[in-house]
Amino acid sequence: MAQALSPGEVVAAAMPVPEEEWRENLNVKMICKDCKEDPPELFEDHASGDLMCANCGLVLAQRTIDMSSEWRTFSNDDQGNDDPSRVGDGPNALLNGAQLNTNIAFGDGLKSRELHRAQNKVNLDKGNKSLLVAYKQIGAFCDGWQLPISISDHAKHLYKTADESRLFKGKSTEALCAGCVFLACRQNGVGRSFREVMELTRVSKKEIGRVFKLLEQVHYKDRNKMSVVAGGQMTTNTYQGSATASPAELCDRYCDHLQMSRPTTNVANALAVRMTTEGVLAGRSPLSSAAACIFMAGQLMGEIKTAKEIQAVARVSDSTIRGAYKYLYAEKDKLITEEILARGADPERLPKPA
Ligand SMILES: [Zn+2]
Structure with a gap:
């Protein structure tokens, strides 16, 4: 195309028009002509x-092309041949084998019924059956705490490894399930106390403790070994065993139960972290240390929770909380960092321990 150019002007190179991506035209209708x-x-x-x-x-x-189902599943809940699903469940990685075995339908007629029964007898995988029972139990426990699927799957995985280790012969399934849920919670940073597990599962504290010790042996033979996480990133295993249930972890949840504000929760958390690094209250139970931190944070931020209120949530007696607070108060200069002050904490508000 001819184009008049003034002196010194350069013709702009024509940009190639990008070819439009192909897509289906959904406006086309098929109509009888x-x-x-x-x-x-x-x-x-x-x-x-x-x-x-x-x-x-x-x-x-x-x-x-016939898009309708050409076959159907023979699951138990397939009543009246109107099962809408084209396929059955995907193979469950938490069970043994590929679960692709043949099933004979339970139909009319004596022969079909007998075949069904005979095949069931042969195929009944005892191992998988007990695994399924345990998984169901773990699922129920996790539902009780409204834990996400990731944690319940983690607990199931722990159960499977434990089951394969053959170290838990003679232990009740319930106790082992409780132990797995407990460990899975800890490993995922949503620690629960033994008492809470006991209340949820109705397995005695002693029994859970025993199973838990064994579980730790199974899963932490090579503690602190480098492990590969899902992203392909190499990390050291940060889990340190039962000795160090972190009070900071408990703080978050208890503050939530007490309906404390976010800033106060953060202060309680920061106090707990600081307390752990400074070694204040070392040797005390993480529950009572967490409770004392919450008490202190409430006072610092002017969002006061009494020891009685905290007792109801953390399940440590108010005298224990007050006793632990005495130690925190003595070390308050070490604990209340610039960062905590910046969050609006006022050390003047702290009451003198009785
Ligand atoms: Zn027509």
Whole structure:
């Protein structure tokens, strides 16, 4: 194309028009050209593979693909052959084997029933059956605490490894399940106390403790070994065993139960972290240390929770909380850092311990 140029002007190189990405035009409708009925009433004849106008019978398309299910699952809840699912469950990695074995349907007639029964007898995988029972139990425990699937799957995984180790012969399934849930919670940073597990599972504290010690042996033979996490990143295993349930972890949840504000929760958390690094209250139970931190944070931020209120949530007696607070108060200069002050904490508000 001719173009007038002033002196010194350069012709701009024509940008190539990017080819538009292909996509299906969903506005196209198939309408019978004789009846021109809109919306069209079409009829698929599966036997001949034709798509026809239901009005006049004109064949609009040939060789249609039958999209309906050509087979069905034989699951127990398939009542009256109207199972809408085309396939069964995917293989469950937490069970043994590929679970692709043949099933004979329970149909009418003596022969079919007998075949079904005989096949069931042969195929009944005892190992998987007990695993399923345990998984169900773990699922129920996790539901009780409204834990996410990731944690319940983690607990199931722990259970499977423990089950394979053969170290838990003679231990009740319930106790082992409780131990796995407990350990899974700890490893995922949502620690629970033994008492809480006991209340949830109705397994005695002693029993859970015993199972838990064994579980730790199984899973932490190579503690602090480098492990590969899902992202392909190498990390050291940060889990340090039962000796160090972190009070900071407990703080968050208890503050939540006490309906404390975010800033106060953060202060309680920071206090707990500081307390652990400074070694104040070392040797005390993480529960009572966490409770004392919450008490102190409440006072610092002017969002006061009494020892009685905290007792109801953390389940440590108010005298224990007050006793632990005495130590925190003595070390308050070490604990209350610049960072905590910056969050609006006022050390003047702290009451002198009785
Ligand atoms: Zn027609």
